[in-house]
Each structure stands twice: as structure tokens, then as C-alpha cells.
Amino acid sequence: xxxxxxxxxxxxxxxxxxxxxxxxxxxxxxxxxxxxxxxxxxxxxxxxxxxxxxxxxxxxxxxxxxxxxxxxxxxxxxxxxxxxxxxxxxxxxxxxxxxxxxxxxxxxxx
Numbered sequence: 001x002x003x004x005x006x007x008x009x010x011x012x013x014x015x016x017x018x019x020x021x022x023x024x025x026x027x028x029x030x031x032x033x034x035x036x037x038x039x040x041x042x043x044x045x046x047x048x049x050x051x052x053x054x055x056x057x058x059x060x061x062x063x064x065x066x067x068x069x070x071x072x073x074x075x076x077x078x079x080x081x082x083x084x085x086x087x088x089x090x091x092x093x094x095x096x097x098x099x100x101x102x103x104x105x106x107x108x109x110x
Contacts, residue, residue, distance in 0.1 A: 003033040003040070014039055018053055021106065025049060062086060 001010045009031035016025045028049065030039045041049070062083050070078045079089060087109050094110040 001031060003036055005035050007033050007035040009033055023056060025052060
């Protein structure tokens with residue numbers, strides 16, 4: 001099987017996360033392109049994943065939009081009181097920040 005870039009694809013097993021990592025489907029059959037660094041799925045595997053994930057009754061307790069603030073030479077994202085209380089976040093607590101892509105930032109509260 002070939003990628004759209006023309007390189008050969010390698011069959012792999014991978015893990016996929018949904019709902020910002022709250023649900024992980026392990027050992028998913030995929031095809032990896034060493035040139036593009038992309039993981040591709042055939043329609044059969046895609047249908048299987050869609051069916052599995054659509055059965056989940058997953059409720060997101062909080063979602064909000066915030067403006068980015070500038071504090072000194074840094075930027076800050078405010079966390080609402082409700083979210084802070086739900087996640088048991090305290091002033092001075094630590095977080096881990098992971099850049100997943102140019103438009104996706106994952107924050108884990110320690």
C-alpha cells in the first residue's frame with residue numbers, strides 16, 4: 001500500500017485518544033508513512049473505531065472560552081473558579097504543559 005506522497009506504508013499498531021485523552025483505544029491497526037510521519041486508517045478500521053466511540057456516553061463537565069492575558073513577559077490563560085474547584089487546583093500548584101500541535105495544548109494539573 002502506498003501513501004499519497006508515494007512512499008510505502010508500514011502496518012503498525014497504535015493507540016488513539018479521544019475526548020482530550022479521557023478515552024484511549026489501544027492496539028488500533030494503522031498504516032504509518034515514514035516520509036509524512038502520518039498514521040492512516042482504512043475505512044474498515046475507521047468504521048470500527050467510530051462504532052466503539054459512539055457507544056460511549058461521555059459527558060464533559062466543563063468547557064469554556066477564555067481570552068489569553070499578558071502577564072509581564074508571559075501569557076496566561078485564566079481558569080474559572082468552577083473548573084479550579086472541580087479539578088482541586090490551588091494557587092501555586094504545578095501543571096504539566098504539552099504542545100501536541102500548533103493548535104492543541106494539553107495541560108495536566110499535578
